[in-house]
Amino acid sequence: MASDNGPDNLVPPPQARAEAEVTPEDPGQVAPFLDLAHLEARARDLLPPDVYDYYAGGSDTETTMREAPEAWRSYRLRPRVLRGVTQAQLGTELLGSHVRTPIGVAPWAYQGMAHPDGELATARAAVATGALMTASTSATHTLEEIAAEADGAPQWFQLYRQHSDAHTKDLARRAGDAGYRALVMTVDVPLLGRRHRDMTNAFALPAGLRMANHPDADGRRPALTELATATWTFDDIARFGEVSGLPVVVKGVLRGDDAVRCVQAGASAVWVSTHGGRQADPAVSSTHALPEIVDAVGDDAEVYADGGIRTGADVLTALALGARAVFLGRPIAWGLAGGGAAGVAQVLEGLTEELAHTMVLCGLDDVRSVPRDSITAAR
Numbered sequence: 001m002a003s004d005n006g007p008d009n010l011v012p013p014p015q016a017r018a019e020a021e022v023t024p025e026d027p028g029q030v031a032p033f034l035d036l037a038h039l040e041a042r043a044r045d046l047l048p049p050d051v052y053d054y055y056a057g058g059s060d061t062e063t064t065m066r067e068a069p070e071a072w073r074s075y076r077l078r079p080r081v082l083r084g085v086t087q088a089q090l091g092t093e094l095l096g097s098h099v100r101t102p103i104g105v106a107p108w109a110y111q112g113m114a115h116p117d118g119e120l121a122t123a124r125a126a127v128a129t130g131a132l133m134t135a136s137t138s139a140t141h142t143l144e145e146i147a148a149e150a151d152g153a154p155q156w157f158q159l160y161r162q163h164s165d166a167h168t169k170d171l172a173r174r175a176g177d178a179g180y181r182a183l184v185m186t187v188d189v190p191l192l193g194r195r196h197r198d199m200t201n202a203f204a205l206p207a208g209l210r211m212a213n214h215p216d217a218d219g220r221r222p223a224l225t226e227l228a229t230a231t232w233t234f235d236d237i238a239r240f241g242e243v244s245g246l247p248v249v250v251k252g253v254l255r256g257d258d259a260v261r262c263v264q265a266g267a268s269a270v271w272v273s274t275h276g277g278r279q280a281d282p283a284v285s286s287t288h289a290l291p292e293i294v295d296a297v298g299d300d301a302e303v304y305a306d307g308g309i310r311t312g313a314d315v316l317t318a319l320a321l322g323a324r325a326v327f328l329g330r331p332i333a334w335g336l337a338g339g340g341a342a343g344v345a346q347v348l349e350g351l352t353e354e355l356a357h358t359m360v361l362c363g364l365d366d367v368r369s370v371p372r373d374s375i376t377a378a379r
């Protein structure tokens with residue numbers, strides 16, 4: 001058992017939840033457990049249809065997106081018994097920063113469409129629950145405003161390459177100056193995926209919201225063209241790491257050979273992701289790419305995963321396959337839409353509690369050491 005196994009790292013009991021730190025709104029939760037399907041249905045009722053579609057949708061046939069949760073469920077738990085385990089230690093270190101749960105917030109764009117406080121509410125919930133938040137380049141608040149919510153807690157900044165190299169460098173530099181602990185370079189968007197729902201809806205950022213990190217943002221540039229369409233190369237890893245002064249996480253890697261090249265090029269971590277099924281489609285799931293990548297990089301880098309993670313057992317499966325942490329996209333959007341910061345905290349705490357529970361049922365006491373033989377392919 002590691003030295004920092006203090007009470008701080010144990011999942012908080014329900015009565016010690018984060019209500020004190022975040023303003024409770026009505027998250028609309030009726031079940032006495034985390035009911036993500038209900039939260040999504042509620043968000044769908046609350047949001048304009050094109051906004052719901054933007055959050056919920058994937059690219060092309062949406063096969064990658066649809067298969068993501070199924071891929072985690074293609075494994076089964078192999079519980080250990082008689083191990084005397086009654087509590088699970090959930091705290092871990094991500095690039096040297098301590099977090100209270102291995103479940104973090106993935107970068108996702110335009111959170112101001114889900115709730116007026118947008119990324120600020122998400123940041124408050126992450127701080128309150130001890131989860132790591134990654135702020136997106138395409139945020140509706142500036143990266144400095146989001147960092148101001150951190151209150152000393154670790155946050156990461158996700159960087160998209162911009163058409164202008166000077167602008168990209170400026171964002172990287174600002175992230176370092178604002179106190180972010182890592183630069184997450186998203187590399188799976190050389191072009192935006194063909195998102196049929198957004199094309200049909202002619203989706204654009206609603207009036208009154210803007211991509212706050214861009215000095216030239218006029219507030220209403222269509223989303224289909226505003227994301228970076230300038231591609232990175234391996235050389236950029238060291239270059240932007242240096243500009244920001246931060247360790248680099250490369251997000252959107254699905255192959256072992258690419259992961260090795262990222263690490264050789266200076267990456268401290270690799271984030272296995274299909275971008276929530278919004279880019280190449282049909283692509284291999286994060287679940288099935290993960291073991292190859294973990295084996296390829298060995299101890300040379302940390303490995304994280306996201307995509308379709310919806311239950312504590314999904315998280316445990318990812319940890320068993322070698323991920324050090326996992327990240328959530330859409331479930332955070334549904335929480336934010338339904339209940340602001342309280343809704344996001346409810347999702348993060350609910351899933352963390354599920355993980356703690358599943359760990360104990362499987363005789364596992366520490367998220368930092370979940371053996372691969374804790375799971376097996378479903379038959």
Ligand SMILES: Cc1cc2nc3c(=O)[nH]c(=O)nc-3n(C[C@H](O)[C@H](O)[C@H](O)COP(=O)(O)O)c2cc1C
Pocket residue numbers: 054055056068106107108109136137138158186251273274275276277278306307308309327328329330331
């Ligand atoms: C609405 C939405 C917006 C997103 N925006 C970004 C983004 O700005 N930058 C990025 O690196 N990934 C972005 N992603 C991908 C997420 O970081 C993450 O990889 C994905 O959502 C995980 O899958 P999940 O939604 O099934 O949990 C976005 C995903 C969604 C659903």
